[in-house]
Amino acid sequence: MNAQGSFFNDRDAATEISLLNGELVYYPQFFDTAESDNCMRMLTDTIAWKQESMKMYGREVLFPRLMAWYGDAGSSYAFSGNVFTPQPWTPLLAQIRDRITPLCGQSFNSVLLNLYRNGNDSMGWHADNEPELGARPVIASVNFGATRRFLLRYKDDRSRKYELALQHGSLLIMKGTLQQYWEHQVPKTTKVSTGRINLTFRFINP
Ligand SMILES: O=C(O)CCC(=O)C(=O)O
Numbered sequence: 001m002n003a004q005g006s007f008f009n010d011r012d013a014a015t016e017i018s019l020l021n022g023e024l025v026y027y028p029q030f031f032d033t034a035e036s037d038n039c040m041r042m043l044t045d046t047i048a049w050k051q052e053s054m055k056m057y058g059r060e061v062l063f064p065r066l067m068a069w070y071g072d073a074g075s076s077y078a079f080s081g082n083v084f085t086p087q088p089w090t091p092l093l094a095q096i097r098d099r100i101t102p103l104c105g106q107s108f109n110s111v112l113l114n115l116y117r118n119g120n121d122s123m124g125w126h127a128d129n130e131p132e133l134g135a136r137p138v139i140a141s142v143n144f145g146a147t148r149r150f151l152l153r154y155k156d157d158r159s160r161k162y163e164l165a166l167q168h169g170s171l172l173i174m175k176g177t178l179q180q181y182w183e184h185q186v187p188k189t190t191k192v193s194t195g196r197i198n199l200t201f202r203f204i205n206p
């Protein structure tokens with residue numbers, strides 16, 4: 001805790017990034033180092049991590065990372081042929097949700113967690129444009145652990161690109177028409193040998 005009795009520092013130190021047909025707001029140090037270290041440890045140990053699989057060309061393929069889904073009852077989420085039924089909010093996940101919500105201009109009823117065990121774990125190109133998220137979803141991405149590259153490319157012109165290094169304790173808000181016009185990925189890297197946890201807070205229309 002700091003002198004103001006808050007676990008969180010530098011919440012206002014944001015960079016607003018206006019892309020063509022999409023908006024990002026990046027808070028590099030939304031959570032201070034002590035709190036981020038604690039979140040990394042607590043989430044690693046207490047989340048019900050699973051390696052899910054998806055059907056690809058008739059074969060079951062494992063996702064190259066561990067995942068978990070938490071949220072309000074009824075906020076089920078379907079993607080890549082999976083239906084994720086949420087587990088109830090843990091106190092820590094609810095605390096993180098409640099701290100980021102005031103900055104996001106909307107509430108969240110669920111969170112998808114991804115654990116990248118090392119640089120060999122990754123997430124491929126996609127947009128978070130499932131119908132239950134609505135046309136212009138606000139998605140809040142919270143990062144703990146190793147810094148990983150977050151790449152964006154414009155769907156209609158893949159030479160138009162943007163890149164961020166998402167660091168320990170950061171918050172990235174994706175909004176506007178970003179998910180309609182852009183895709184994003186977290187590529188593999190040989191430079192990272194430690195774990196990273198990403199949480200994407202979402203509002204699923206029931
Ligand atoms: O790990 C990340 O930074 C990206 C996560 C993501 O794109 C997602 O969960 O949809």
Ligand SMILES: [Fe+2]
Binds near residue numbers: 126127128184
């Ligand atoms: Fe995504």
